[in-house]
Amino acid sequence: MNYSKKLLLFVFIFTSIIYAQKEKRIIYLSWKNVIDISLKENLSLKSKSLDYEIQNFETWKSLSNFLPSLSYQGIAQKNIELPVFVFMGQRFVVGTPYNFQHSFNLSLPLFTGGARWFNYNIQNNIRKSLKEELEGKEEETVLNAMQAYYAIILANEMCKTAEEAIKVAKQNLEQVKKFYNAGTATELDLQRAKAQYSSTLPVYESALSNKKLSMQRLKMLLNIPLEDSLVVIDSLDKQDFLNEYENISLDELKAISKEKRNDLKALKYQQETTKAGEKIALSSFAPTVAIMASLDYAAPMENTKVTWNDYIRSKSLTLSLSWQLFDGGKRIIDYQIAKIKSDQMNLYLNQAQYAADLEIEQSYYSFNEASKNLQSLKDALEQYKESLRISNLLYSQGMSSQLDVLNAQLLYTKSKSDYLQGIYNYNVSQLALLKSIGLLDKIWK
Incomplete structure (x- = not known):
């Protein structure tokens, strides 16, 4: 170990001792x-x-x-296979390949x-x-x-x-x-x-x-x-x-x-x-009695090019009663x-x-x-x-x-x-x- 390293080590030890004493x-x-x-x-x-x-x-x-509790849900859906109905020999395809939806749900237990x-x-x-x-x-x-x-x-x-x-x-x-x-x-x-x-x-x-x-x-x-x-x-x-x-x-x-x-x-x-x-x-x-309100915006589309004008608005208000009779x-x-x-x-x-x-x-x-x-x-x-x-x-x-x-x-x-x-x-x-x-x-x- 050369002189400079020894000096540096000595200074480090001396400083540590002084610092510890001050603490x-x-x-x-x-x-x-x-x-x-x-x-x-x-x-x-x-x-x-x-x-x-x-x-x-x-x-x-x-x-x-x-x-009350307020929640939001956003959905982007790709339908792989749409339901098909046959009526009088004709085939009817129900739905669209794409569905987009935005929902706001409000729930409040009353009792x-x-x-x-x-x-x-x-x-x-x-x-x-x-x-x-x-x-x-x-x-x-x-x-x-x-x-x-x-x-x-x-x-x-x-x-x-x-x-x-x-x-x-x-x-x-x-x-x-x-x-x-x-x-x-x-x-x-x-x-x-x-x-x-x-x-x-x-x-x-x-x-x-x-x-x-x-x-x-x-x-x-x-x-x-x-x-x-x-x-x-x-x-x-x-x-x-x-x-x-x-x-x-x-x-x-x-x-x-x-x-x-x-x-x-x-x-x-x-x-x-x-x-x-x-x-x-x-x-x-x-x-249990609760009231629920829902605001939905849905857009059934043939493609993914959806705009705000494509959405259809719907509203609902629900009063529910739940009573467990046997458990x-x-x-x-x-x-x-x-x-x-x-x-x-x-x-x-x-x-x-x-x-x-x-x-x-x-x-x-x-x-x-x-x-x-x-x-x-x-x-x-x-x-x-x-x-x-x-x-x-x-x-x-x-x-x-x-x-x-x-x-x-x-x-x-x-x-x-x-x-x-x-x-x-x-x-x-x-x-x-x-x-x-x-x-x-x-x-x-």
């Missing part, structure tokens, strides 16, 4: 940004939105059945047993059901994104806690080494201090891995390239998402859910759809199937209501548990923090054993982790409770 972004996030981005960029939500748009067109299409109207009701109810499903998908997406967001904050705080534990364990190890070298600490004390320090390192690596995975999961939910960097603005503080709903009883929450939950409202619209399906099945027993029982079977689908939808709705009530109870008790535990965890953290301070002080003065210091370190680290997990549970349980009653959208609307 990477640093995105700053607060919990409100997470909600906004998830509602706009989440791929599953976009797909659900497209389903709703398609159904909007389906609803408009169902209205087109009430309008179809209500099928067109019931079909519109079905499409409209499906549209309403999809709208509720879309709003429910929005709540689900926001909940998942917020859980991932707070998981990042929790993992970040766990990393800090693990780093603090490493630092404390290292300081303790150095202090024990000094006492050991001075002859005031035993070999057992030294080995315990080393073991304590070594045990803190895997915890830090685990917290670091959880932080990275939480970052990647949030990027996926927000449709952010995995190569981009996220900077979390918020800290793991106690949030009050419930506000006025915090002190509402369980029965009141269940009553709210019956009016607000999107999945229940979607199923109710689907229930209306199956009822309309029964009516469509019944409409098939009714006759082997197919319509009766269709009606029975439609009734079964309605009964089946009623069962789905009842089952969904039971599931909703159970979800509300679970979310309600989880929030109460998280709320009551949070203050206890905070008090325990303060006590263990003071206990660790006193243990270190007493050990440095020779008034306590090194085992007391190790136990105090373990209890303090565990209590801090529990307290951080308690804040996370408190915040997330509120979001889950709001979603269970169909009011999660109140945090962004």
Whole structure:
């Protein structure tokens, strides 16, 4: 490879690296940004939105059945063999070698047993059901994104806690080494201090891995390239998402859910759809009345040299009635199937209501548990923090054993982790409770 080719390759690689670096972004996030981005960029939500748009067109299409249809037909015909009639010994040829025709046909069903109207009701109810499903998908997406967001904050705080534990364990190890070298600490004390320090390192690596995975999961939910960097603005503080709903009883929450939950409202619209399906099945027993109008221009020719003056105009208006009297029982079977689908939808709705009530109870008790535990965890953290301070002080003065210091370190680290997990549970349980009653959208609307 000559010098010019090497130089060109180097420039290409260098340019690609610079361009790739420019493509990477640093995105700053607060919990409100997470909600906004998830509602706009989440791929599953976009797909659900497209389903709703398609159904909007389906609803408009169902209205087109009430309008007349207009069609045009053009014919150029070459008759290979014309019919011949023999009358009293003479042969008569009927028709011409060529036929040219232009036709305009207008058709309008006047009565179809209500099928067109019931079909519109079905499409409209499906549209309403999809709208509720879309709003429910929005709540689900926001909940998942917020859980991932707070998981990042929790993992970040766990990393800090693990780093603090490493630092404390290292300081303790150095202090024990000094006492050991001075002859005031035993070999057992030294080995315990080393073991304590070594045990803190895997915890830090685990917290670091959880932080990275939480970052990647949030990027996926927000449709952010995995190569981009996220900077979390918020800290793991106690949030009050419930506000006025915090002190509402369980029965009141269940009553709210019956009016607000999107999945229940979607199923109710689907229930209306199956009822309309029964009516469509019944409409098939009714006759169909339609009116048709036709405008024809025909030109029977001996050759292909046709002009507009050769065409003969004709008009017709037809009123038709069609009534299927027997089809082997197919319509009766269709009606029975439609009734079964309605009964089946009623069962789905009842089952969904039971599931909703159970979800509300679970979310309600989880929030109460998280709320009551949070203050206890905070008090325990303060006590263990003071206990660790006193243990270190007493050990440095020779008034306590090194085992007391190790136990105090373990209890303090565990209590801090529990307290951080308690804040996370408190915040997330509120979001889950709001979603269970169909009011999660109140945090962004």
